[in-house]
Amino acid sequence: MTTTYAVLSEGLEKRYGDVHALRGLDLAVAEGSVCGVLGPNGAGKSTAVRVLTTLTAPDAGSARVAGHDVVREAAAVRGAIGVTGQDASVDGELTGRQNLRLFAKLLRLRGAAARGRADELLERFELTGAADRPARTYSGGMRRRLDLAASLLTRPRVLFLDEPTTGLDPHSRNQIWAAIRDLAGLGTTVLLTTQYLEEADQLADDIVLIDRGRAAHRGTPAELKSLIGSYAEVVVADDSALVPAAGVLDRLTGTEPALDHEHRTVGAVAADTTLTLPRIVRELDAAGVPLVDASLRPPTLDEVFLRLTGRGDVRTTPNPTPGPTPKEAAA
The missing domain is CATH 3.30.70.100 (Alpha-Beta Plaits)
Structure with a gap:
């Protein structure tokens, strides 16, 4: 059976002055899967998301998202994706309902369709009771859920989540996790960057460990754990x-x-x-x-992370079932 890839990149390079953020990053994310992108601070995770979501152009290399080139077909990529960044993008002076309806209009949803979709998402993320309160009165977890709801207004084919649960309490984090599982079950491809190793272990079908701007290791959580015995x-x-x-x-x-x-x-x-x-x-x-x-x-994913990024002393063995490289995936 041929695998279709929703995100496929090869040799992505990006510099910011003297900082070499991406150094030939290769990714291959299967359609309908949840891919966890892990790495230490400064590894290049957020830069990769910015390139893949057309927010910044790569200096070299290529990438396709939902079948479209991120440079030559940027508008088509934007029409196929949803993005939740590290900082909530909602307007604190608007109510939760007004925020979603505003985003719906920006996404060219109109009238009853916009109102219905906004109300559906408010209910899905347990925000109906606070829907008519200003978003500035929301807790951090509620604002995060509202931000995620906004990224789902158009039912994107690919959803990019850049550290979506940072700073949330366990209850709010579990709600976000449940939403991500539901999306994956409906066929949405999710690329998730996170600093929470438990989060990747819970959600990801595959994990890419980025270190110093490159994909250093890839595989399922179980395969990565097998690397260190x-x-x-x-x-x-x-x-x-x-x-x-x-x-x-x-x-x-x-x-x-x-x-x-x-x-x-x-x-x-x-x-x-x-x-x-x-x-x-x-x-x-x-x-x-x-x-x-x-x-x-068996090791925890935390222990794998620390050792495979050189933050610990470990002898590793080759991955017995590595994920495909982009060249192999495209073949």
């Missing part, structure tokens, strides 16, 4: 046992352990797939380390 963690009975426990884990895993004195834990990536929890316990016991607890588990 299991994670061994032990809780010791007292502080004096932390260093001996670290020595045992260093020898067994071959990676430098991380010590947490506050919680009396020692953890290390275990790239050796043959390492077992009973062996860890036996070795610690033989070394006279008083244990409270021990575990050997």
Whole structure:
């Protein structure tokens, strides 16, 4: 079965003076999927969104969104996408309902169609009760939901969300997550940049890890976790046992352990797939380390992020099922 790509870029380059924001960025996002774009601050995530949404032109490379070239067919791209940026774009002096109706008019929806779509989205995002209050009286989560509703007025084929839940409380974040799942279920392609690793783990079908303006790693959450092996963690009975426990884990895993004195834990990536929890316990016991607890588990996406971006010491293995490069996708 041939995969259709809603977002396809190759070799995107972008400079801002001396800052090289994008250094040959390649992306291939399947139609109808949720793609999580992760990376440390300054990695190029927001610049990539600006290029793909036609807000800025690339210095080199090419990109197509919803089948249209982002430079030569910018108007067609804009007609096919929705965008929610890092800062809410709603007018605080207008009510929630007025904001949506204004955006609807700007998008050339008229009369009953504009009013009906605005009311539908207010209900969907649980804003009906506050619909006739000025948006400046909304909480941060309510303003964010209103902003997302505005980006959905025309039912876009591709939705770009640039860190949509930053600063929201857990309840508001869960509401945004539910909306994103619903959109994906209806066939909308979602490209999501986020600093919340749990968010990507919860929502993304595929993840692209951007570092220094390039796509450093790509794959499903499970595939990325497999890059760094299991994670061994032990809780010791007292502080004096932390260093001996670290020595045992260093020898067994071959990676430098991380010590947490506050919680009396020692953890290390275990790239050796043959390492077992009973062996860890036996070795610690033989070394006279008083244990409270021990575990050997898959890594969290947070741990993957820290290590694959060079923020930790880890030995990686090749991705067993890498995602397609744009050249492969276009073939």
